[in-house]
Amino acid sequence: MSLTSQPKLELHLHLEGAAPPAFIRGLAAEKHEDISGIFNETGGYAYRDFWHFLKVYEAATSVLTSPEDYRRLTLAVLEESAASGVIYSETFISPDFCGGRDLVAWREYLAAIEEAAAEAEAKMGVTLRAIITPIRHFGPDKAREVAICAAETAGRFVTGFGIGGDEKSGEPADFLWAFDCAREAGLGITAHAGEWRGPDHIRDTLRALNPSRIGHGVRAIEDLALVDELAERGTVLEVCPGSNIALGIYPDWRKHPIGQLYDRGVKVTVSTDDPPFFHTTMAREWDRLADALDWDQGVFDTLNRTALDAAFCDADTKAKIAKQLEPRA
Template sequence: MSALPKVELHLHLEGAAPPSFIAGLAKEKNLDISGIFDARGQYRFTDFSHFLKVYEAATSALQTPEDYARLTRTVLEESAQSGVVYSETFLSPDFCGGREVGAWREYLHAMREAADQAERQMGITLRGIVTCIRHFGPEKARETALCAAETAGDWIVGFGIAGDERIGAPKDFRWAFDCAREAGLRLTAHAGEWGGPDSVRAAVRDLGVERIGHGVRAIEDLALVDELAEKGIVLEVCPGSNVALGLYRSFRDHPIHELDRRGVKVTVSTDDPPFFHTTMAREYEELHRALDWDEGQFRRIARQSLDAAFCDADTRARIGKLLEV
């Protein structure tokens, strides 16, 4: 499955940092975050709340634009090895310059330069989705949205919200999403992972998003499933993440196939791959093994993902040719 060209829409840049990369950075900076690793050097966490704390601790090792440039190169190399030809990654000004626009521009410039180099060398295209952190609150989300609006364009193509969806409500972040929308950015929101189907409905209703990060618990409300299918709302599904965090027991128990069968536009992504011991190639392999998805199904999913991507028409046409290989 590695050879099939893939499109990934749900990838957290910091969450894609290999533990060895973070450990190396921490050593360079004399930063002791050894508690986030297990005896084998892998990330160690017990549940979703603990995962968020470990994630933020790992991010503390990323302190400069150059750190983020190195991270971007590392992540894109890993993705390219799985056959990814186009990726959209969540970027948080909270971690890149403390939501100050000038500092955010410096981080963004470093990441974009690294991405451009990776595209020339590895043939993988990256675009960014600025993402506010839900559990940091609506006021900080406003600052994040202003960073997004100031840098919207051909590379920063979207705006979203991540973090703990059990805190607050989508409507609390309406100002930030309106700001991003007015700047021409496309919109997505994490929902329907821990918050249940009502969180999906609220994100669509109150934030006006066209994509939902995860969204899989919509399956618990078939009227909502029909609504998503009718409106063409796209789900950024991350099966390996859902299984690793205990949302479903196995890939076989995961609702991605049923959502697809009922007409919902589903895509496949890794979320935070080293945390969940996955890659895009592994996601494909597990879905093939558990659900008997064949090459034709995966090619349809890749095309569906590209159609849902936030990139411009020229980029979409160029990547579309790669999917035909």
């Protein structure tokens, strides 16, 4: 069955990582920048492994140098999301890339992104909220600066705080100050864990940072006691199956553990992570999961309800999205 037109919620989307390659190529041409080495012969992003992917990601991001660039990027990304039926999305945005962690510059970038989000909501029907993220491999000191930017701009649009980048760089406790700062500002807390490191790293993240959500978290399946703990705690996993398969963590859709996690009572959601890098969309994620796991509409309705309950937006926004999820007469 095709699920393209079904309304969907997405909680794990990196804004720069969702940039269509044609958009980045066009922007580079406008600025006379040569980044042709990051594309393959068909025009898509080219990378060898996850760590090379991070370098390609940062190279693509290097042409995004102004608030106007981010305004245009946000519109391009949300157009792709809306085409897959996404009605609510939370995207990771980093002051590391938006103004170099300078609060004045960050406010200008954020205003441009928020302006584009409002335009997309009015024209395309997709609601966007922001999760502010330090880049793990940039270190804890820069993460503190990012947290201050997040805390100073927390509100209706900036609703969450997380961490991305190289999971093997540093330990969760190294970033405790940044997360405490964000939590005190009222931001929802998520953290990438259990993608490139195993169950112990998920445990360490839960103990050190106490997030309500974990980005990825799929390697919990290697420790069933941890799976049961996640289910008991009600921790929500932002699972990105297409990303995990594209990066070689799992060989194919049938062997991806999202079905096992769901069956064991873990709260799972589905997202695309960095969709053009991994040749996916939200519609494709749903279609492939339906085919591989024989999931019916009821399961996808559960995924949406889980995502809505776990979303970092305010109550009024949740009520509006809930109405959009009601069955159509």
